[in-house]
Amino acid sequence: MALQPRKRANISLLVPFLVIALVFGVILWQKYRASREVSPVPQMQQLGGKRTAVLFFVADGTRLAREAREVGPCADTVVCLEDVLEELVNGPVGEFDEALPEGSVINTVRIDGDLASVDLNRTFSAALPSGSSAEMLAVYSIVDTITVNFPQIARVKLTIEGNDKALLQHLDLSDPLVPDYTLEQPLQADSDSVPPPSKKNKLDNQDK
Known part of the structure; x- marks a missing residue:
């Protein structure tokens, strides 16, 4: 009979330890979930409800160059990323050349942790000028534009029509x-590379 109070005493001592363990478990789980989530607000400079994005276009046919672009407010990271890529597809407004071939379309955008997946239409690959330099500039204009505006994204997966x-x-x-920001330095020209057409050249061709 004398043992029963001891058992109850042992159980009463065990309960606080279980509660503490449960609390720590919940805290660790919340930290784990937070580490896996992507921030809903992109890391871009925001001015008066609008955002200033950095886009990578082609300069001198040999390197990538940055152009600032003001874009409107957005609801979440995926929408923000779609807006930025749409501006990249629209092309430069200054002195630089387009990095993506005419007719390129962003089909879908998806974000999973630190990975952004971007699906492009077939025109993107089919209309690229020949040469490794043109391919590098086109591909990394997308990759660098994404990662410089969204630091929480470390990798970019490009697909063509799925x-x-x-x-x-x-x-x-x-x-x-x-990302490869060294492409802001001139590339070594390869023998079969053809720089993207400039806006001036396009206008000249239209006049002809």
Whole structure:
């Protein structure tokens, strides 16, 4: 009979430890979930409800160059990213050349943790000028534009019409790509490279 109070005493001592363990478990789970979530607000400079994005276009046919662009407010990160990529597709407003071939379309955008997946139409790959330099500039104009405006995104996966093993003439898009800001320095020209057409050249051709 004397043992029963001891059992109750042992159980009463165990309860606080269980409560503490449960609290710590909940805290750790919340921290884990927070580490896996993407911030709903993009890391872009915001001015008066509008945002200033940085877009990468082609300068001198040999390198990427930054152009600031004001874009409207957006509801979440995916929508913000779609808006920025739409501006990239629209092309430069200043002295730079387009990085993406005419007719390129962003089909879908998806974000999973630190990975952004961007699906492009077939025209993007089919209309690229020949040469590894043109491919590098086009591909990394997308990658660098995404990562510089959204620091929470570290990798970008490009697909062509849903094909996640897409191959360009010189570049393999099977694996996610990380940004390469060294492309803001002039590339070594390859023998078969053709720089993207400038707006001036387009106007000249139209006049002819």
